[in-house]
Amino acid sequence: MKSFISIPVFILLIWLILALLGPILPIYPDLIILEKILVMPNFENWLGHDDLGRSIGARLIMGARTSLSVAVIVVSISFVVGTLLGVMGAWLGGIWDRCLIIIIDLFIAFPGILLAIALAGLLGPGLFNAVIALSIVSWVGFARLARVQTLSIKDRDHITAAIALGSSGITVIFQHILPLILAPLIVEATFSFAGVVIAEASLSFLGLGVQPPVASWGSMIRDGTNYMLVAPHMVLAPGFAILTLVLCINLLGDKLRDKMDIREMDSDKLFNRI
Amino acid sequence: MYLEYLIKRLLSAILVLFGITTIVFLLIHIVPGDPVEVMLGETARPADRDALHHALGLDLPLLQQWWQYLAGIIQLDFGQSLHSRQSVSQLLIDHVPATVVLSVASLIIAIIIALPLGILAALYKNSIWDRLAMVTAMLGVSIPNFVMGPLLIIIFSLSLGWFPVSGKDGLASLVLPAITLGTALAAILSRMVRASMLEVLEEDYIRAARARGLSEFHVLILHALRNAALPVITILGMQLGALLAGAVITETIFSWPGIGQLLIESIQKRDYPVVQACVLLISFVYVVVNLITDITYSVLDPRVRLE
Numbered sequence: 001m002k003s004f005i006s007i008p009v010f011i012l013l014i015w016l017i018l019a020l021l022g023p024i025l026p027i028y029p030d031l032i033i034l035e036k037i038l039v040m041p042n043f044e045n046w047l048g049h050d051d052l053g054r055s056i057g058a059r060l061i062m063g064a065r066t067s068l069s070v071a072v073i074v075v076s077i078s079f080v081v082g083t084l085l086g087v088m089g090a091w092l093g094g095i096w097d098r099c100l101i102i103i104i105d106l107f108i109a110f111p112g113i114l115l116a117i118a119l120a121g122l123l124g125p126g127l128f129n130a131v132i133a134l135s136i137v138s139w140v141g142f143a144r145l146a147r148v149q150t151l152s153i154k155d156r157d158h159i160t161a162a163i164a165l166g167s168s169g170i171t172v173i174f175q176h177i178l179p180l181i182l183a184p185l186i187v188e189a190t191f192s193f194a195g196v197v198i199a200e201a202s203l204s205f206l207g208l209g210v211q212p213p214v215a216s217w218g219s220m221i222r223d224g225t226n227y228m229l230v231a232p233h234m235v236l237a238p239g240f241a242i243l244t245l246v247l248c249i250n251l252l253g254d255k256l257r258d259k260m261d262i263r264e265m266d267s268d269k270l271f272n273r274i
Numbered sequence: 275m276y277l278e279y280l281i282k283r284l285l286s287a288i289l290v291l292f293g294i295t296t297i298v299f300l301l302i303h304i305v306p307g308d309p310v311e312v313m314l315g316e317t318a319r320p321a322d323r324d325a326l327h328h329a330l331g332l333d334l335p336l337l338q339q340w341w342q343y344l345a346g347i348i349q350l351d352f353g354q355s356l357h358s359r360q361s362v363s364q365l366l367i368d369h370v371p372a373t374v375v376l377s378v379a380s381l382i383i384a385i386i387i388a389l390p391l392g393i394l395a396a397l398y399k400n401s402i403w404d405r406l407a408m409v410t411a412m413l414g415v416s417i418p419n420f421v422m423g424p425l426l427i428i429i430f431s432l433s434l435g436w437f438p439v440s441g442k443d444g445l446a447s448l449v450l451p452a453i454t455l456g457t458a459l460a461a462i463l464s465r466m467v468r469a470s471m472l473e474v475l476e477e478d479y480i481r482a483a484r485a486r487g488l489s490e491f492h493v494l495i496l497h498a499l500r501n502a503a504l505p506v507i508t509i510l511g512m513q514l515g516a517l518l519a520g521a522v523i524t525e526t527i528f529s530w531p532g533i534g535q536l537l538i539e540s541i542q543k544r545d546y547p548v549v550q551a552c553v554l555l556i557s558f559v560y561v562v563v564n565l566i567t568d569i570t571y572s573v574l575d576p577r578v579r580l581e
Binding site: 102105106109110111112113114117118119121122194198201202205206207208218221222224225228229232235236239242243246247250251254 | 286289290293294297298301302412413415416417418419420421424425427428432515516518519522523526527537538541542546549553556557560561564
């Protein structure tokens with residue numbers, strides 16, 4: 001386990017702690033200071049202030065809360081739903097599996113982030129709708145993986161033995177199948193997490209995610225694009241925040257994949273995550 | 275045998291398109307919000323609303339609406355924009371060329387970056403070049419378009435003044451959007467080229483080619499790259515969806531007048547027929563490209579058909 005205390009994990013932990021402690025830290029992300037409008041970063045104001053004179057550092061921390069909580073919720077929902085559906089499909093076979101395949105194919109036949117944009121657009125802007133849109137899109141990856149994995153181990157001897165000994169289907173699934181297919185699913189979850197962070201920021205960037213005054217890194221960049229000439233830090237700070245978070249998660253995912261000795265899962269995993 | 279594969283593949287593509295069309299239709303009709311209200315505003319008289327409802331066919335049973343909608347799509351009639359009252363087909367025709375130009379340009383940029391990077395990394399596996407290439411690729415994957423775009427604008431437009439900030443005006447205005455969209459693709463592509471080259475370089479025919487005394491260039495380009503290209507082409511086809519989705523955001527950043535920008539604007543204006551048509555168009559292109567990729571692949575590598 002020692003090797004897991006690496007730089008990416010360290011940076012991830014920092015973001016996590018900042019996001020968790022956000023509400024009790026002495027920061028004021030909504031405080032408007034008129035004389036500090038568009039102040040560039042300096043010794044007094046580390047990351048500068050935005051077009052309304054709000055502290056960008058404080059808003060970054062608030063954005064981290066948005067980003068991480070959306071990612072945690074969406075990945076949890078899609079992990080559980082997707083895995084269960086995938087395992088059930090492979091386990092039950094027949095008509096259930098056929099239906100599942102058709103639904104998965106339908107979802108995969110469509111760029112996920114685009115579907116999320118369209119869904120969020122139709123449902124109307126807002127964080128709750130963004131979570132729904134992202135969950136609808138991202139369960140598919142888990143279902144596909146869980147299904148294929150289950151199919152590959154379903155006929156193994158220990159499972160045949162368990163069935164012969166009279167274990168119920170539920171016992172077999174939870175005790176004999178899930179533990180075996182968990183490793184690739186966890187790797188999938190890591191990449192999916194990075195994907196959701198980007199997707200949430202994309203939606204917010206397009207004005208379809210969180211609504212003001214709540215901060216999201218995506219909406220901060222959106223606001224910042226109007227002031228790039230006079231206050232580039234408004235774009236650079238949240239941009240760098242997203243980059244560090246996503247890069248660290250991806251590096252962690254790569255490492256987990258090597259550690260757990262999973263063959264290249266889907267070669268397109270990294271890019272087409274959602 | 276082969277014909278059977280083709281027909282099966284074609285049928286499944288048609289099925290997927292039909293499914294997507296129906297889902298989009300249902301979504302638009304299930305989601306709260308009345309297009310008539312968008313058109314007339316909240317203060318309209320009930321009689322006017324009813325009249326417009328009737329004119330748009332919104333008072334018909336859902337099944338019948340769905341039927342008319344499908345019939346319209348087959349005739350490439352997507353209705354008219356709730357806002358400008360323009361025909362949606364015309365709007366699409368106006369916006370498609372810009373997106374095609376942007377996508378092709380990004381594809382070219384991605385290939386120009388990814389090929390040398392991937393080959394270099396494969397040739398000198400585990401060397402400093404390999405690491406450097408893969409770190410670059412990882413960075414490229416981790417920078418979202420909406421960070422890359424503004425970053426490029428700040429550096430190359432605002433500071434250096436080399437390229438225009440936004441809009442579509444000549445070749446110079448294409449450079450930054452294409453780089454924004456291309457780098458993300460280049461990142462994933464270079465990883466693929468590397469993996470694919472590594473596999474091919476182990477093959478006997480490469481050793482044979484070297485033994486015959488062919489130049490290293492000859493071996494690499496004519497023997498290795500040609501064989502490594504297969505999986506890379508497949509990935510390229512599959513990535514087109516990501517490319518199109520990326521185009522939506524990139525076009526918004528650079529005010530590039532393509533389908534992506536049209537989609538986002540229509541979403542903001544709640545212009546449902548246009549949203550519907552954009553989504554359908556993008557998924558149609560995506561499904562067709564996937565189909566072509568699959569078929570090309572099965573022509574080039576007959577083993578695929580047997581699966």
